[in-house]
Amino acid sequence: MGNYKLKCLDCGSEYKSDYRLKCDNDDSFLRAEYQTTRLELKNVLGMGKFHDWLPIKKILTTDAAPITYQSEELARELGLKSLYIGFSGYWPERGGLIKTCSFKELEAHPTMQRLTESGKLAIVIASAGNTSRSFAHVSAMTGIDVYLVVPHFGLPSMWLPEEPTDSIHLISMDKSNDYTDAINLAERIAKLPGMVSEGGARNVARRDGMGTVMLDAAITIKRIPDHYFQAVGSGTGAIAAWEAGIRLHADGRFGNHLPKLQLAQNLPFLPMTNAWNAKRREIIPEIDMQDPKKQIDEIYAKVLSNRSPPYSVTGGLYDALTATSGLMYAITNQEAKEAQTLFESLEGIDILPPSAVAVASLLKAVDLDRIQPDEVVLLNIAGGGTERLKEDYTLSRIKPITNVENPDVPLEDLIRACKH
Ligand SMILES: *Cc1c(COP(=O)(O)O)cnc(C)c1O
Numbered sequence: 001m002g003n004y005k006l007k008c009l010d011c012g013s014e015y016k017s018d019y020r021l022k023c024d025n026d027d028s029f030l031r032a033e034y035q036t037t038r039l040e041l042k043n044v045l046g047m048g049k050f051h052d053w054l055p056i057k058k059i060l061t062t063d064a065a066p067i068t069y070q071s072e073e074l075a076r077e078l079g080l081k082s083l084y085i086g087f088s089g090y091w092p093e094r095g096g097l098i099k100t101c102s103f104k105e106l107e108a109h110p111t112m113q114r115l116t117e118s119g120k121l122a123i124v125i126a127s128a129g130n131t132s133r134s135f136a137h138v139s140a141m142t143g144i145d146v147y148l149v150v151p152h153f154g155l156p157s158m159w160l161p162e163e164p165t166d167s168i169h170l171i172s173m174d175k176s177n178d179y180t181d182a183i184n185l186a187e188r189i190a191k192l193p194g195m196v197s198e199g200g201a202r203n204v205a206r207r208d209g210m211g212t213v214m215l216d217a218a219i220t221i222k223r224i225p226d227h228y229f230q231a232v233g234s235g236t237g238a239i240a241a242w243e244a245g246i247r248l249h250a251d252g253r254f255g256n257h258l259p260k261l262q263l264a265q266n267l268p269f270l271p272m273t274n275a276w277n278a279k280r281r282e283i284i285p286e287i288d289m290q291d292p293k294k295q296i297d298e299i300y301a302k303v304l305s306n307r308s309p310p311y312s313v314t315g316g317l318y319d320a321l322t323a324t325s326g327l328m329y330a331i332t333n334q335e336a337k338e339a340q341t342l343f344e345s346l347e348g349i350d351i352l353p354p355s356a357v358a359v360a361s362l363l364k365a366v367d368l369d370r371i372q373p374d375e376v377v378l379l380n381i382a383g384g385g386t387e388r389l390k391e392d393y394t395l396s397r398i399k400p401i402t403n404v405e406n407p408d409v410p411l412e413d414l415i416r417a418c419k420h
């Protein structure tokens with residue numbers, strides 16, 4: 001037995017800790033229930049300090065971790081007394097050492113560890129950007145095999161702060177294929193013996209890894225924040241923040257409330273914003289995302305483009321928003337870019353486009369009086385520091401091991417190509 005069990009949020013079934021992603025009876029999320037209800041930090045540098053609430057046996061040794069600091073400049077500009085920035089990226093002056101520059105790395109470390117602890121050999125991921133890069137980095141650090149299926153447009157994000165290793169198998173998709181083709185191919189590969197799909201939001205290691213942003217904030221502020229701001233693509237990070245809030249609440253030392261989720265998407269692609277503002281648990285594609293391909297082409301923050309997010313599922317984003325009386329925003333490209341310039345000049349670090357969307361939603365919330373000046377606010381800057389990183393590191397490209405033209409390629413051929 002590990003330090004946790006998995007509990008179904010619908011029927012209450014309990015499972016011992018393994019790589020399971022689904023309940024036998026229904027489609028609901030499983031949640032990790034940890035033996036330790038009072039969080040005690042382990043004496044290590046990186047995110048391993050939150051070991052009590054991570055679904056793994058061995059303490060992580062990476063120095064990657066989220067950081068939290070109190071803003072002065074942006075806080076003054078907005079007239080907020082207690083604005084805290086949660087930053088996941090590279091910013092060594094403040095202790096930020098995530099060299100793949102986003103909170104996806106907080107998912108990758110515990111997920112890869114959990115994989116080896118449950119006897120699997122390799123993990124399969126379909127992603128266009130930050131996620132593939134994070135898992136590739138952890139593969140380079142640990143030697144654990146990853147198979148990354150990346151659509152053509154995602155190849156520019158496939159860089160690393162170190163030399164790529166043979167454990168990274170990058171399969172690029174030809175221009176004629178889209179993201180859905182990449183997902184379908186990854187699902188086929190994951191069915192091979194020894195392989196496993198990373199599982200997305202259903203994987204508690206991903207959620208609880210991202211939840212460390214909220215844990216770090218609560219430890220730093222000594223209380224659960226009143227408001228939590230983040231830009232959402234799948235919503236996994238926000239679900240994770242809610243679940244971390246539930247655990248901190250039960251801990252007892254951090255306050256008797258949950259953080260109010262204030263989340264943003266990038267106009268015109270707004271499936272979750274539209275559904276939530278219409279008070280619906282279901283996303284109705286004809287209403288909430290008409291012509292999604294065109295909409296996704298237009299948005300500035302491309303990672304916020306998930307077409308089937310875990311919104312309706314029990315334990316998903318609709319439930320998280322409901323439990324926290326959450327709010328959702330629609331941010332234009334122009335608003336995001338202006339917010340980015342403002343943030344970068346006031347706080348002194350470069351940020352990724354989705355984080356610019358999060359900053360813009362905070363500006364909007366202040367304008368609309370949705371925060372009181374003395375309330376405690378956590379702004380999750382989930383990605384940044386790529387420009388800062390280039391000052392210290394020479395980045396390497398990950399080279400595709402094969403380029404797939406036909407997504408129905410026989411798997412034997414594909415795996416043989418990967419072995420060379
Ligand atoms: C992935 C990502 C997001 C969105 O997170 P979700 O969990 O998919 O909602 C926001 N910002 C950055 C920097 C990201 O990499």
Ligand SMILES: [Zn+2]
Pocket residue numbers: 008009010011012013023024025026027028
């Ligand atoms: Zn169940």
